[in-house]
Amino acid sequence: MTLQNLLFFVSLYAMLAMSLNIPLGYTGVISLAQAAYYGLGAYTAALLSGAMSAAGTTIPFFPDFLLCALAAAMVAGVFATVTGAFLLRLRGDHFVMVTLAFGEFVRSILASSSFTGGNLGVRGIPSIDIAGHVVSHGWPAVALAAVAALGTYWLCGRIERSRFGLSLRAVRDDDVVAHVTGHWPNWVRLRALVVGAAIAGLAGALVAPYYGYIDPSFFGLSEAVLVLTMVALGGAGERRGAVVGACVTIILSFSVSWLPVPAAAAGSLRQLFLAATILVIVRLRPKGLAGSSRQVNP
């Protein structure tokens, strides 16, 4: 595990945590489906870039990776629209449970469909080329991920200060008052969910060429739980919290892999370490490390 890896994953997960923070932190919609949107984005980018490089077609003046990224964001957004339209009728804990089921549903479909390669996943994902340079591996990939994370940070800042962000927080803090003042709560929640899912889809398009292969186990419940705990640990409701949570979690899990333990136990040990941290932080600072005094009322 190198510094390069560490920086890439910090950027990637900061992006994912910020994407979940839009529905969760700003709007108060707790979702465990973020890994499914992320995975759908990754699969879209992987399958589309594979098909395009196999067919040898390119669109003039429009780079392939941009097309894949757009497609990934769109597929994730469409899925979020469909699921949100049905599931947002549920509140609180019931919504959490049904998004958990949706995430596992997507994973089990990805794992059993032959179109997505079943449990083996997609292999040989083409790398991203910009002007003849490979930017999906090594330091260029870190730079690309950092640019994407900074872009997300900027976008979240714009959202926080916009009218849209105001209506998100209004729905979170008191949806009856928000409704009375002209914000239809479920429409606002749906938009937050879709924007968050689209950003998660972009993160998927970033990670697929970096790994070179993907399989359904990358996008299961543990991934959704990881992203959710990042937001909660850092403090839901502000972009800063999501970034802090992602940094702390990734650095913690990397530090376990530097410990002298057998490789077979390293995965479980990392999980245990994370779980212990979660429990300690949630007991000592229930609002997160960078948490503000604002309330999150799902």
Add this chain to the structure above:
Amino acid sequence: MHIDFLLDLVLIGLTSGCLYSLVALGYSIVYGVVGVINFSHGEVYAFGAYVGYVSIVMLGLPLPLAFLLSAVSTGCLALMAERLLFRPLSSGQNLSLLVAHIGLSVAIRSVLALVWGERFRTYRTPNAVSEVLRVGGVALSLHHLLVLAATALLGLGLWALLSHSRFGRALRAVSQGRDAAAAKGLPVVGTIAGAYALGGFLAGAAGVLAGHLTELTPQMGVLMGVKAFTASVLGGIGRPWGAVVGGLVVGVLEALVGGLVGGAFREAFVFGLLAVVLLAFPRGIMAPRSGDRGRWSQK
């Protein structure tokens, strides 16, 4: 389609449905009393299954003793979690309570994986032949009989506890109105802890029984959690007897889908079922038409 094949499927479904019922009872009782979903409940069940593995396979204890040991240990686990995590966090945000449940689940899963590894474990020794009882054309193994009988016994015990004991009355009173129960001098905090412990006890019992039917893995609690939660919603969450019926229904439906459509669709079916149940029957299939809070009403 032979009728015996269908009967076999129904019987297998009823057996696994018994386990879902036992775990679903935990969701339902806790929801009835506190009004929150006990997200780490599936992992408590997995922990019980592994305690059973230790006492049956590694220590060679007789089955009733192993059963008691594992159910009591999961009860204590749930009690401890309630005291150290859920009670202090219950006054705060929903998100921190959820994160505490998630942290506990991940902790239990990773401890199981660290100690016993990711590979499948089973209670059965390789050369043990499971006896098969034939009733007409339907084959019943001893394991299935064990599960059915033990669930019936537990159900009977639970009925006695809920309707004829002080604790059962307190549980019902707290679920119907916490403030009124407190005004009457009932120990509300202790009753809530008791609800968690009772749920944990039943989940541990289900874990030991599950070890006789399937293999154990550290991940076994996740799917069980979703299925049992589906069962408890199907029966109307907050109603113990609804959870029992819901568990049996989920078990039979799942076995029928697995046998008639294909095993690959079983998981996807359960997840789809949860969404359909939550959206179409949010108060369960047995809910009275109106005037009910969806909690535990004894009319």
